[in-house]
Amino acid sequence: MEPDMAHRKIRAGIVGGGQGSFIGAVHRIAAELDGQAEIVAGAMSTDARRAEASAQAWFLKRAYTSFQQMAEEESRAADGIDVVIIATPNHMHYPVAKAFLERGIHVISDKPMTLNVHEAEELVALVERSGRIFALTHNYTGYPAVRQARALVRQGEIGTIRKVLVEYIQDWLLEPVERTGNKQASWRTDPAQAGISGCVGDIGTHAENLLTFITDLKIASLCADLTTFVEGRALEDDANMLLRLENGGKGILTCSQIAAGEENNLSIRIYGSKAGLAWQQMEPNTLIFKPYGRPQQILRSGQAYMSDDAKAATRLPPGHPEGFLEAFANIYKMVISDIRREATGEKPLGGYPTAADGLRGMRFVAKVVESSQRGSIWMEVE
Numbered sequence: 001m002e003p004d005m006a007h008r009k010i011r012a013g014i015v016g017g018g019q020g021s022f023i024g025a026v027h028r029i030a031a032e033l034d035g036q037a038e039i040v041a042g043a044m045s046t047d048a049r050r051a052e053a054s055a056q057a058w059f060l061k062r063a064y065t066s067f068q069q070m071a072e073e074e075s076r077a078a079d080g081i082d083v084v085i086i087a088t089p090n091h092m093h094y095p096v097a098k099a100f101l102e103r104g105i106h107v108i109s110d111k112p113m114t115l116n117v118h119e120a121e122e123l124v125a126l127v128e129r130s131g132r133i134f135a136l137t138h139n140y141t142g143y144p145a146v147r148q149a150r151a152l153v154r155q156g157e158i159g160t161i162r163k164v165l166v167e168y169i170q171d172w173l174l175e176p177v178e179r180t181g182n183k184q185a186s187w188r189t190d191p192a193q194a195g196i197s198g199c200v201g202d203i204g205t206h207a208e209n210l211l212t213f214i215t216d217l218k219i220a221s222l223c224a225d226l227t228t229f230v231e232g233r234a235l236e237d238d239a240n241m242l243l244r245l246e247n248g249g250k251g252i253l254t255c256s257q258i259a260a261g262e263e264n265n266l267s268i269r270i271y272g273s274k275a276g277l278a279w280q281q282m283e284p285n286t287l288i289f290k291p292y293g294r295p296q297q298i299l300r301s302g303q304a305y306m307s308d309d310a311k312a313a314t315r316l317p318p319g320h321p322e323g324f325l326e327a328f329a330n331i332y333k334m335v336i337s338d339i340r341r342e343a344t345g346e347k348p349l350g351g352y353p354t355a356a357d358g359l360r361g362m363r364f365v366a367k368v369v370e371s372s373q374r375g376s377i378w379m380e381v382e
Contacts, residue, residue, distance in 0.1 A: 005082065005339070005340055005343040005344075006340050006343065006344060009035070009036060009037055009038045010036060010037040010038070010082050010083060010336050010339055010340070011037075011038060011040050011041075011079065011080070011081045011082050011083075012031055012037050012038065012039045012040065012081055012082065012083050012084070012085055013039065013040065013041040013042055013043075013070060013074055013081035013083075013084045013085065014027060014028070014039055014041075014042040014043075014044060014084070014085040014086075014087055015042070015043045015044075015067045015070065015084060015085070015086050015087065015088055015092070015096045016043075016044065016045075016086065016087040016088030016089075016092065016096075017042070017044055017054075017085070017087035017088075018042075018044030018045040018050055018051060018053075018054035019044075019045070019050055019053060019054045019057070020183050021087065021183075021184075022184060023087050023110060024044070024054075024087045026324075026325065026328055027085050027087050027108075027137075027328075028058065029325050029328075029329070030139075030325060030328035030329040030331070030332045031085065031108075031329075031332050033325065033326070033329040033332070034329060034332075034333050034336075036332075036333065036336045037083075037332065037336055039058065039060065039085070040060060040061045040062065040079075040081065041060055041061060041062040041063070041064070041070060041074060041081055042054070042055050042058070042060050042062075042063060042064070042070075043063075043064040043065060043066055043067045043069070043070040044058075044063070045065075046065065046066070047065075048065045051063055051064070051065050062074075067092075067095075067096045067099055067100075068099055070084075071084075071099040071100045071102075071103050071105065072103070074103075074105065075100075075103035075104060075105060080105075081105060082105065082106060082339055083105060083106040083107065083108060083133075083335070083336075083339060084096070084100045084105055084106070084107055084108070085108050085109075086107065086108070086109040086110055087110055088110070089187040089188075089193040089194065090112060090114070090115050090193060090194050090195050090201065091115045091192065091193045091194075091195070093109055093110065093112075093113060093114050093115070093119075094113075094114045094115060094119040094120075094122070094123055096109075097109055097123055097126075097134070098122075098123070098126060101126050101127060101130040101132050101134070102126070102130065104130070104132065105132065106132045106133040106134070106335075106339055106342075107127075107132065107133070107134045107135070108134075108135045108136075108137065108331075108332070108335055109134070109135070109136055109137065109358075110136075110137055111136050111137060111138055111205055111206070111209075111353075111358065111361065112195070112201050112205050112358065112361055112362060112365065113136055113355065113358025113359065113361060113362060114358070114362060115195045116195060116196070116362065116366070117359075117362045117363055117366050119362075120355075120358055120359040120362040120363075121359060123355055123358070123359075124355045124356065124358075124359050127354075127355045133335060133338050133339055133342060133348060134354060134355045135331060135334075135335045135352045135353065135354065136352075136353040136354065136355070136357055136358045136361075137328065137331055137353070138205075138206060138209040138210070138213075138331075138353040138357065139324070139327050139328040139330075139331055140206055140209075140210050140266060140281060140327065141209065141210065141213045141327075141331070141352070141353060142313060142326075142327035142328060142329070142330030142331045142352075143279075143281075143284050143301075143313070143327040143330075144285070144301040144302070144306065144310040144311070144313040144314045144322070145279055145284060145285060145286060145287040145299070145301055145310070146210070146213070146214060146279060146287075146327075147307065147309040147310045147312075147313050148287050148299060148301075148306050148307050148309070148310040149214045149268075149270070149277050149279055149287055150213060150214045150215075150216070150309070151307035151309055151310065152275075152277065152289065152307075153214060153215055153216060153270070153272075153277075154216065156274075157274065157275055157289075157291075158270060158272035158273075158274055158275050158276070158277060159272035159273030159274030159275065160247065160249075160272055160273040161215050161217060161245065161247060161249045161270060161271070161272045162249050162250070162271055162272060162273060163249060163250050163251065163270075163271040164211055164215060164243070164245070164249065164250075164251040164252075164268065164269070164270050164271070165251065165252050165268070165269045166207045166210060166211050166251070166252075166253050166254075166267070166268040166269075167207065167253070167254045167255065167265070167266070167267055167268075168203045168204065168206055168207045168254075168255040168256075168265070168266040168267075169254070169255065169256045169257075169259040169262045169265045170203065170256065170257045170259065170262050170263065170264055170265070171257070171258065171259050171260050171261060171262045171263070172185075172257060173185060173188075173189070173199075173230065173233075173237050173257035173258055174230075174257075174258045174259075174260055175230070176230050176231075176232065176233065178190075178233070188202055188235075189233055189234055189235055190234065190235075191234055191235060194235060195365070196235075196365070196366070196369050197226075197235060197236065197365050197368065197369050198228075198233070198234075198235030198236050198237060198257075199226075199235070199236050199237050199238060199239050199255050199256060199257050200226070200236065200239045200255060200365055200368050200369070201365050202257070203255050203257070203266075204239055204253065204255040204364075204365070204368070205361045205364065205365060206266065207253050207255055207266065207268075208253065208360075208361060208364050209353060209357060209361060210266070210268055211251065211253070211268065212357075212360070213353075214268065214270065214277075215245070215270060217245045217246050217247055217249065218245070218246045218360070218381070218382060219243050219244070219245060219246075219251070219364060219381050220244050220245060220246045220380065220381060220382065221243075221244045221378050221379060221380050221381055222241050222242065222243050222244070222253075222364075222367060222368060222371060222378070222379055222381060223241060223242045223371055223376055223377065223378045223379070224239060224240070224241040224242075224367075224368040224369075224371040224372045224376060224379075225239070225240050225241070225372055225376045226238070226239050226368070226369065226372040227239070229258050230258065236372075237256065237257045237258045238255075238256040238257070238258055238259075239253075239254065239255050239256070239368065239372075240252075240253075240254045241253050241254070241368060241371075244378075263282070264281065264282065265280070265281070265282060266280070266281035266282075267279065267280040267281065274291065274292055275289060275290055275291040275292055276288075276289075276290035277289060277290065278290070284301075284322070284323055284324075284327070285300055285301040285302075285321055285322060286298060286299070286300060286301075287299040287300075300318055300319075301314050301318070301322060302314050302316060302317055302318035302319070302320070303318050309351075313327075313330045331352045331353075334349070334350070334351045334352045335352055337349070338350065360382075363381060363382070364381060367379045367380075367381050
């Protein structure tokens with residue numbers, strides 16, 4: 001890496017995310033939104049023609065057909081990438097991250113972090129040995145209102161947290177679309193590529209991460225019931241679980257991809273001894289604060305009364321909607337700032353999901369699946 005990193009754009013590469021990918025384009029927009037980074041190289045598909053076509057569509061300077069070749073050549077190039085983006089199916093997250101971390105390149109990866117707990121444990125150790133930055137794109141933590149919710153919890157405005165209700169429900173797998181050539185559905189319902197879980201690994205991990213991020217509480221134990229409603233599907237498409245939080249609080253987490261009429265309905269409600277909070281991802285600029293015995297307050301992104309953390313995640317004046325892409329870009333903004341700090345010997349400030357969060361998420365998935373398989377018994381998570 002060049003010593004003048006503080007005076008140029010961060011050079012990024014991407015593995016996966018080629019033609020037909022939803023999340024690849026999201027990563028590109030998020031990485032480049034604030035003008036601090038540019039994607040210059042990619043191994044966007046294992047198919048040579050698709051990899052080249054995808055790279056040309058993005059006007060990338062360098063295209064590769066294998067991530068191994070990309071990691072090797074980019075690590076030696078004078079103008080090689082500083083960070084790699086992993087936008088592949090789950091089973092490729094660990095080998096790709098390993099290849100780049102071992103060559104001194106920072107990593108930003110899609111969730112869940114790996115295919116299984118063993119890989120997650122290995123990756124945490126590898127990140128520690130490498131000294132590189134590793135970020136996981138649990139992008140919902142990037143919303144200003146979510147960061148305001150966490151600030152209220154930390155300021156003691158909610159009191160002792162007693163109950164949390166979090167749900168993430170969709171309908172896009174209501175029918176067996178994986179059998180109709182839908183690439184996104186195909187790998188997400190394939191255990192070889194997705195892992196031991198479908199719905200929980202895909203969106204339940206977001207719900208778990210959101211709960212933990214806002215409350216600063218881990219899930220101590222859980223009781224889960226997983227169902228596969230679509231006949232012939234190899235992994236669950238619906239999940240319901242009871243939670244016990246480490247402070248003695250209780251929770252309910254539900255996620256589904258067969259809930260007819262639902263688009264991308266992620267929401268969380270938190271109830272403490274002093275007040276409650278409510279946030280919905282489909283109305284992301286609004287946070288409802290519910291103090292006991294007093295009128296509810298509608299808190300809006302961009303307003304002067306928001307916390308410093310929420311303000312730092314806001315780009316526009318009040319009333320100008322900011323959404324999914326801006327929240328995603330906030331993860332990138334924090335990571336890019338830390339990459340610059342690391343290059344100059346400063347301590348990274350964090351604020352984004354890390355490998356430790358990814359490991360916790362993988363352990364959560366494993367315990368959810370085990371609990372359901374054993375008759376929905378209570379399981380300790382940590």
